[in-house]
Amino acid sequence: MNQSLPRLTQARAPLTQSITATNEAGDQETVSIPAERSLTVYVDKREIVTLMTLGVNPELLVLGYLLNQKLVTSSGDIESITVDWDALDEGGAAAVKTRNGIEAVEERTARRVVTTGCGQGSIFGGLLDDLDSIKLPNARLPQAALFEILSLIRQQDTTYKSSGSVHGCALFRVDATSKAATLLHHVEDVGRHNALDTLAGWMSLQATSDVASNEMVLYTTGRLTSEMVIKSAQMGVPFVISRSGITQMGFDVATRLDLGTIGRALNQRYLCYTGAGKIER
Amino acid sequence: MNQSLPRLTQARAPLTQSITATNEAGDQETVSIPAERSLTVYVDKREIVTLMTLGVNPELLVLGYLLNQKLVTSSGDIESITVDWDALDEGGAAAVKTRNGIEAVEERTARRVVTTGCGQGSIFGGLLDDLDSIKLPNARLPQAALFEILSLIRQQDTTYKSSGSVHGCALFRVDATSKAATLLHHVEDVGRHNALDTLAGWMSLQATSDVASNEMVLYTTGRLTSEMVIKSAQMGVPFVISRSGITQMGFDVATRLDLGTIGRALNQRYLCYTGAGKIER
Numbered sequence: 077m078n079q080s081l082p083r084l085t086q087a088r089a090p091l092t093q094s095i096t097a098t099n100e101a102g103d104q105e106t107v108s109i110p111a112e113r114s115l116t117v118y119v120d121k122r123e124i125v126t127l128m129t130l131g132v133n134p135e136l137l138v139l140g141y142l143l144n145q146k147l148v149t150s151s152g153d154i155e156s157i158t159v160d161w162d163a164l165d166e167g168g169a170a171a172v173k174t175r176n177g178i179e180a181v182e183e184r185t186a187r188r189v190v191t192t193g194c195g196q197g198s199i200f201g202g203l204l205d206d207l208d209s210i211k212l213p214n215a216r217l218p219q220a221a222l223f224e225i226l227s228l229i230r231q232q233d234t235t236y237k238s239s240g241s242v243h244g245c246a247l248f249r250v251d252a253t254s255k256a257a258t259l260l261h262h263v264e265d266v267g268r269h270n271a272l273d274t275l276a277g278w279m280s281l282q283a284t285s286d287v288a289s290n291e292m293v294l295y296t297t298g299r300l301t302s303e304m305v306i307k308s309a310q311m312g313v314p315f316v317i318s319r320s321g322i323t324q325m326g327f328d329v330a331t332r333l334d335l336g337t338i339g340r341a342l343n344q345r346y347l348c349y350t351g352a353g354k355i356e357r
Numbered sequence: 358m359n360q361s362l363p364r365l366t367q368a369r370a371p372l373t374q375s376i377t378a379t380n381e382a383g384d385q386e387t388v389s390i391p392a393e394r395s396l397t398v399y400v401d402k403r404e405i406v407t408l409m410t411l412g413v414n415p416e417l418l419v420l421g422y423l424l425n426q427k428l429v430t431s432s433g434d435i436e437s438i439t440v441d442w443d444a445l446d447e448g449g450a451a452a453v454k455t456r457n458g459i460e461a462v463e464e465r466t467a468r469r470v471v472t473t474g475c476g477q478g479s480i481f482g483g484l485l486d487d488l489d490s491i492k493l494p495n496a497r498l499p500q501a502a503l504f505e506i507l508s509l510i511r512q513q514d515t516t517y518k519s520s521g522s523v524h525g526c527a528l529f530r531v532d533a534t535s536k537a538a539t540l541l542h543h544v545e546d547v548g549r550h551n552a553l554d555t556l557a558g559w560m561s562l563q564a565t566s567d568v569a570s571n572e573m574v575l576y577t578t579g580r581l582t583s584e585m586v587i588k589s590a591q592m593g594v595p596f597v598i599s600r601s602g603i604t605q606m607g608f609d610v611a612t613r614l615d616l617g618t619i620g621r622a623l624n625q626r627y628l629c630y631t632g633a634g635k636i637e638r
Contacts, residue, residue, distance in 0.1 A: 093605050098633035100500070100626050107628060112583065112604040128583070128606065219381070241580045241602035266582065266604050299522045301547065302393065302409070321522035323393040323547050324374050325409065345381050347388065352379035 081281055082151055084135040087159035087168070089113065091130055092239045108239040112266045114167030115159070117141070120174055122181065130235065130242055130265045131168075133274050134159040137265070138170045140277030144307055147178055151280040207306070212335055213290035215314040218356045221250040221293075223344055224257040225317060229295055235264045236297070243268035247275050247313070248293045257293070268298035272307050279311060289313060300326040300337050300349070309333050315351070317341050322349045362562055363432055365416035368440035368449070370394065372411055373520045389520040393547045395448030396440070398422070401455055403462065411516065411523055411546045412449075414555050415440040418546070419451045421558030425588055428459055432561040488587070493616055494571035496595040499637045502531040502574075504625055505538040506598060510576055516545045517578070524549035528556050528594070529574045538574070549579035553588050560592060570594060581607040581618050581630070590614050596632070598622050603630045 092108045099105055116126045117138055124147075129137055135157045142148045155173045163169035225248050235242050246262040261278045265271040275294070279287050289312035296304060300318050302325035308316045309329075315336040322330075322339050327349055330337045336351030348355055373389045380386055397407045398419055405428075410418055416438045423429045436454045444450035506529050516523050527543040542559045546552040556575070560568050570593035577585060581599050583606035589597045590610075596617040603611075603620050608630055611618045617632030629636055 093608075095608060095630065097620075097628040097630050098636075099628055102638055105628065107630075109602065109608060109630075110604050112606040114606075239602070241604055321390065321520070323391050323522055325393040325395075327374075327376060327390060339378075347378040347380055347386065349376065349378050349388075349390075355379075357383055 080152060082139070082154040083156040084139075085158050085160075087131075087134050087161055089131045089161045089168075091132065091235050110235055110239045110242045110266055113161065114164075115170055116164060116167065117170045117172065119147070119172045119181065120177060121171075124181075126167075127270060128266060129270050131161070132263055132265065133278070134161075134168065134170060136263075136277035136281075137270055137274040138172060138277070139280060140273035140275065141270075142172065143276050143280055144273050144310060146310075147181065148174065151277075207309075207329065207332065210309045210333060212309060212312065212314045212333060215290040215336075216354050216356055217250065217293065217315050217336060218255045221255050221257045222317065222338065222341070222346065222355070225250075225293060225295055226341055226343060226346075228257065228259050232259075232262055234262075242266055243271050244295075244297045245271035245275050246295045247279065247287075248295065249287070249291045250293055252291055260287070268296060269303065269307070272296065272304065276307070276311050293317060299323060300330070300339055302326050302329045305329045305333065305335060305337065309335055315354075317346070321347075361433060363420070363435040364437040365420075366439050366441075368412075368415050368442055370412045370442050370449075372413065372516050391516055391520045391523045391547055394442065395445075396451055397445060397448065398451045398453065400428070400453045400462065401458060402452075405462075407448075408551060409547060410551050412442070413544055413546065414559070415442075415449065415451060417544075417558035417562075418551055418555040419453060419558070420561060421554035421556065422551075423453065424557050424561055425554050425591060428462065429455065432558075488590075488610065488613065491590045491614060493590060493593065493595045493614060496571040496617075497635050497637055498531065498574065498596050498617060499536045502536050502538045503598065503619065503622070503627065503636070506531075506574060506576055507622055507624060509538065509540050513540075513543055515543075523547055524552050525576075525578045526552035526556050527576045528560065528568075529576065530568070530572045531574055533572055541568070549577060550584065550588070553577065553585065557588070557592050574598060580604060581611070581620055583607050583610045586610045586614065586616060586618065590616055596635075598627070602628075 091111050096104050097107050114126050117124045138157050155175050158171045161168040242264045244264045247260045249258045263271050263274045292313040293315045294308050294313045295317045299320040300322035305326050317338045330350040336354050337349045338346050340347045372392050377385050378388050395407050398405045419438050436456050439452045442449040523545045525545045528541045530539045544552050544555045573594040574596045575589050575594045576598045580601040581603035586607050598619045611631040617635050618630045619627050621628045
């Protein structure tokens, strides 16, 4: 496998916009709202998908999207990702150049599963079929590290705090010896799946030793749906923490994968839905 | 146009499930979580999409989905929708029989826009292109009716209250003379777009006089993204109220459509982002 890292642009665009709103008293208030822009993805000049995104790390989003959709197997499959926010009349474009093309790309992007999320997420067919091939590391999570993660999340300076209406995702490492939690990467997006895909993109660029998956913990502001659990498992991350709750398929899939799910997590409180035996109290 | 109503099954399935979770003290708690099941939609025996849904009104969901994706233009195009939750190993199936087929169905379900939501919603291409053909009724919304809507929403007995992790949507009529607000239909789903599609399906079955669109107001627990605004406009509903905020594309599209958007709406408070001049104080 080619281990070279892909060349990525670093396209930037404003993350928030100020607008004037009118409140119940008839007074005008200046409020900040999150940006939301379209990014059409072309792989070897073939249009694959249009993502609607806040635009924090568009190159990592595209990389993670292709990985999570299993259209590529590692960042080494990609030569470059070039994002230009002004490329199209209706928004930005991401031009992805692969090293060796994507086999049967037409067929593999044809099946469509419209999934939960708050919207109707699109997972290309076949993801669910691969569930049983996923083998997660046998990991444990000290409760003190869990509380430290929640505290680190609270301290983040976020678009959510200034504008609301975005979802956040973060990847943490919990050191097996010291039990200390370190924030590795935090990302926000209008869609929580975009945020998670961006994390997957980020993770794929790190040295394997830096992201030993038995030490990884994922935090999301979104609900623990089946898609969130599956994507976490695909990244090899054995624990997902959410401030929100879980759905039935999220619970079923996590149970089948033996992945630890922790919801309603805020301050020093939480509910562990699956994998309670892995938490060290 | 054939005005006959489609024949619909009334498939039912449990909306919640009880599971045992472990809290921070190590104690076990029985908690209720929302159901989430897959529903594969076949139109004239052709597989179109798989929706992940709570399962409240699956026939209305499928009907609204086909309408909102513009695959059919009215409920009169459909002869029957038959939902069977046990049809497939992996979930339910909805068999849709149209009266006259869907023209160029292959082509029209091929383009994919993965949109915001909390997930990556799938709007078949072309929806955005049709924006400028939408003409919304010139409506006004008395502030007292807005507050009555928020009060009626608070009083609903919901899956959200028992289990969390679902989104709700409701359609209200505000009588032009008495200014009173009436709840017409309320629906919850794991995905807020499913909830909205279900409302569209419900609306398409009513007599036009009962759903005069200049008196319609939509309420959603979800954010006011571009998709929410577009779908509301497609239903001809000129006001959308949310307890959450708005994104930039939601704001841009609402401005372009002259659709009233009201966010952060709770108790007697709100922020009107677009169409403030239409609110009667």
